Amino acid sequence: MSVSNALTWVLERHQPEGVAAPLFAEGPVIVWAPEPDPEPLLVLQRHGSQRALELVVTFKPDAEVLAAAGVMTVREPTVMDAAGAVVVVTRHREQTLVHLADALARTRPGGAVLVAGANALGASWYEGRLEDAGFELEVESKAKCRVARLRRPEVLPPLVAEWAALAVPTEVEGTPLATCPGHFSAGRIDPGSALLAKVVPPLSGQVGDFGCGWGFLTWSVLQKGRELTALHLVDADASALRLAEERLRAPVAALGIPLTATWADCRKRPPELPFLHAIVTNPPFHQGDRQTLSVGLDFVTAAADTLRQNGRLYLVALRNLPYEDALNSAFGTVRMAADDGAYRVWDARDPISEKARAARLQRQKRTR
Numbered sequence: 595m596s597v598s599n600a601l602t603w604v605l606e607r608h609q610p611e612g613v614a615a616p617l618f619a620e621g622p623v624i625v626w627a628p629e630p631d632p633e634p635l636l637v638l639q640r641h642g643s644q645r646a647l648e649l650v651v652t653f654k655p656d657a658e659v660l661a662a663a664g665v666m667t668v669r670e671p672t673v674m675d676a677a678g679a680v681v682v683v684t685r686h687r688e689q690t691l692v693h694l695a696d697a698l699a700r701t702r703p704g705g706a707v708l709v710a711g712a713n714a715l716g717a718s719w720y721e722g723r724l725e726d727a728g729f730e731l732e733v734e735s736k737a738k739c740r741v742a743r744l745r746r747p748e749v750l751p752p753l754v755a756e757w758a759a760l761a762v763p764t765e766v767e768g769t770p771l772a773t774c775p776g777h778f779s780a781g782r783i784d785p786g787s788a789l790l791a792k793v794v795p796p797l798s799g800q801v802g803d804f805g806c807g808w809g810f811l812t813w814s815v816l817q818k819g820r821e822l823t824a825l826h827l828v829d830a831d832a833s834a835l836r837l838a839e840e841r842l843r844a845p846v847a848a849l850g851i852p853l854t855a856t857w858a859d860c861r862k863r864p865p866e867l868p869f870l871h872a873i874v875t876n877p878p879f880h881q882g883d884r885q886t887l888s889v890g891l892d893f894v895t896a897a898a899d900t901l902r903q904n905g906r907l908y909l910v911a912l913r914n915l916p917y918e919d920a921l922n923s924a925f926g927t928v929r930m931a932a933d934d935g936a937y938r939v940w941d942a943r944d945p946i947s948e949k950a951r952a953a954r955l956q957r958q959k960r961t962r
């Protein structure tokens with residue numbers, strides 16, 4: 595059972611059709627980080643005579659799944675004076691507290707605020723924090739998930755301001771960059787990315803950063819770059835992408851070249867991008883809450899499809915992750931550029947076109 599199912603169950607219990615005092619009064623409801631499942635969202639909408647929902651989704655693949663089901667989302671909340679809010683617990687405690695503080699600030703006094711989370715993500719931990727702050731909670735649990743409900747008081751307790759302050763970006767020493775809770779490797783440079791930054795040669799032309807996060811690899815390319823003509827940030831996380839763009843805008847402009855920021859799923863070629871001379875990447879091994887290697891392998895083929903002939907991919911990964919076969923099927927030349935015992939950096943050149951890859955696969959099948 596997912597959080598969505600638990601949320602649907604709670605909403606249906608407390609908001610049956612025609613009830614005199616529904617959970618949410620008339621007006622818009624904001625939902626932070628819903629799972630990519632339209633079910634509880636449709637229940638929420640049904641019980642407010644076409645209630646306006648503002649669904650805050652920063653992860654592009656989730657936004658795409660919801661859009662395909664006809665559910666529109668926003669990257670940042672805009673509604674003030676909401677009738678209520680639902681905060682779905684993420685993998686990052688501080689990020690969820692920031693969402694919670696924002697939900698409380700945007701909800702009108704008396705409005706309901708729900709916190710829904712899986713026990714595996716520590717849903718009950720938030721109940722402790724809310725009680726510390728002085729909120730009275732009603733909690734329901736359903737199949738390994740919990741949903742806590744509270745009413746927004748007239749005056750918010752001081753602890754809520756502390757949670758809101760967690761959203762202030764943390765500066766990354768020695769760079770113009772910064773991170774926020776929830777971003778990959780928040781507050782510190784990832785050791786794998788540091789290795790890639792060390793060994794990547796000066797790059798030229800149009801260079802992309804697939805899964806750029808808060809922009810560390812683009813910053814490294816910029817520092818070493820020779821005859822760069824454009825830099826392209828790409829990430830599925832709208833929040834990290836926005837901060838990377840904000841912090842890199844001035845240093846890139848100082849070089850007189852353009853910087854683009856594309857909110858995209860790098861498991862396939864982002865159509866907004868031109869064909870590139872080089873790509874750097876430290877691919878993710880998570881997709882939402884799931885740990886998976888396949889997303890990184892898809893990054894490799896998407897990179898091959900985005901590079902020009904003779905283009906180069908620099909990829910870093912934990913040394914135990916089997917990237918070699920995927921690199922060899924998408925690139926003509928593959929070389930290990932570094933191995934520090936924990937991470938490996940791969941230098942892959944001469945991307946093989948999608949057509950040539952398919953033909954090669956057919957030949958392999960025939961000779962088997």
Ligand SMILES: C[S@@+](CC[C@H](N)C(=O)[O-])C[C@H]1O[C@@H](n2cnc3c(N)ncnc32)[C@H](O)[C@@H]1O
Nearest residue numbers: 778787805806807829830831859860876877878
């Ligand atoms: C291992 S982190 C690397 C971040 C950054 N390049 C660095 O070196 O610190 C992987 C990044 O990929 C992003 N990501 C995850 N899934 C993605 C997807 N399907 N498409 C694009 N980016 C994705 C994550 O948001 C994260 O910022």
